[in-house]
Amino acid sequence: MPAPAQHIHSPANPLFKDLRRLAQDSAASRKQGRAWLEGDHLARAARARQVRPALAVFAESSWQQSAHEWAGLARQNIVLADPLFAALSALPSPARMGIVIELPLPAQPARFAPGAPTLVLDRVQDAGNTGSMLRSAAAFGFTQVLALQGTAALWGPKVVRAGMGAHFALHLFEGLQPEDIEQLAVPLLATSSHQGQWLHRTALPWPCAWLMGHEGQGVSAALARQASAHIRITQPGGEESLNVAAAAAICLHASAAGREAGE
Amino acid sequence: MPAPAQHIHSPANPLFKDLRRLAQDSAASRKQGRAWLEGDHLARAARARQVRPALAVFAESSWQQSAHEWAGLARQNIVLADPLFAALSALPSPARMGIVIELPLPAQPARFAPGAPTLVLDRVQDAGNTGSMLRSAAAFGFTQVLALQGTAALWGPKVVRAGMGAHFALHLFEGLQPEDIEQLAVPLLATSSHQGQWLHRTALPWPCAWLMGHEGQGVSAALARQASAHIRITQPGGEESLNVAAAAAICLHASAAGREAGE
Incomplete structure (x- = not known):
């Protein structure tokens, strides 16, 4: 049984509009204190370092097969109608899944290390x-x-x-x-x-x-x-x-x- | 006295449409057998290697000051209304001049050199x-x-x-x-x-x-x-x-x- 998720079909949805800004506008990550990672490769790189997604976002057509890998990890799951996911994506062929992580990362020290490379x-x-x-x-x-x-x-x-x-x-x-x-x-x-x-x-x-x-x-x-x-x-x-x-x-x-x- | 030039004000002009494709579409250079070089730096790099522009293209607002450097070199000069030049340019701040060169370059050998680096x-x-x-x-x-x-x-x-x-x-x-x-x-x-x-x-x-x-x-x-x-x-x-x-x-x-x- 897939995890519970919020389904969004309208481009006017405020949550969708925030996500689109985060995925397309380089200033939005600072403003929102979050980052958008599109596709399995990036999402897995985050997971390998124990970074837990705040949101997991799926295209409707990928929700069934991706849910078992990702949906249990995120605090919230969002399923976008495929045209909405495509409108969000800046990739030539959209990855059909992505995660949002909160910044700064949990393992990030508050100050830089003076002696590090x-x-x-x-x-x-x-x-x-x-x-x-x-x-x-x-x-x-x-x-x-x-x-x-x-x-x-x-x-x-x-x-x-x-x-x-x-x-x-x-x-x-x-x-x-x-x-x-x-x-x-x-x-x-x-x-x-x-x-x-x-x-x-x-x-x-x-x-x-x-x-x-x-x-x-x-x-x-x-x-x-x-x-x-x-x-x-x-x-x-x-x-x-x-x-x-x-x-x-x-x-x-x-x-x-x-x-x-x-x- | 500025060199003679063709002035274009309409986005429907066929010459403008060809130029816009050349400046924005990566396949157009092969199709048209030409390349678009926007800005002084690239145009001068071509000139330094004796590549003569087929066309020199200017935004209306830059035509007076650029003409003396470039207009005499090109076989044809085109002056675009500023909004047309901006629509052509793929740069965040348009350079307001560019040249079109014909391919292959005159100095290009027909075959590659088997012994060259x-x-x-x-x-x-x-x-x-x-x-x-x-x-x-x-x-x-x-x-x-x-x-x-x-x-x-x-x-x-x-x-x-x-x-x-x-x-x-x-x-x-x-x-x-x-x-x-x-x-x-x-x-x-x-x-x-x-x-x-x-x-x-x-x-x-x-x-x-x-x-x-x-x-x-x-x-x-x-x-x-x-x-x-x-x-x-x-x-x-x-x-x-x-x-x-x-x-x-x-x-x-x-x-x-x-x-x-x-x-």
């Missing part, structure tokens, strides 16, 4: 870049992300989707000011296109914090002054700059590789 | 990932990109935008079949999440071809069989996989760094 994001604009960097941070053994004010909302739907579950392997802190970064007790490494040591010829400290900046303007002067080293990525092709998520992947991987070489 | 894309879906990889390829000294059938259209507007001008530093070949890749005379390197040598402990051959696959499915079996080596990226964080553009950046950079170390 860290990725610092300074006003990174693009949600896809931001999600990709969270994924790289988790893959390469970094444990926290500090996002300065002006960075894409980390729990916005596009960042969550691009993060592919990395959000649950990291401690995430948002809305920080440049002076908050001074509290980090690990060396702060900034990438630069025109000064500093070559990455592939540098022995990197561990733990450390990597600083990645705005797609057009790079890292702010106030933050760059705090860096203990400026690191350049060789670009024999002579192009001006890399995509910021590509640069981050190279730097974070170099830290992981250097750490293994030193073991 | 190469990036091979096997059904990569996401336009942002594809553009980021073109940018990394150009930055790290790779000279050509071979895209197998099923990869995002390389001259589609989102790939062009994410490429940030890298399209003009590379020779691009699209619509290839797996058997075409057999004609490459350089070692073909495939990334793998579960087998092969660790990237950071491997001396990489140069020139080489890196093979990057579909975001969900990876590289096809037919192509993986052609690889002369399988390479793993260390992931001490234990995450399952990296974003494909992040993985490509790490691999292409490792080639460039290895080449410098060997010099």
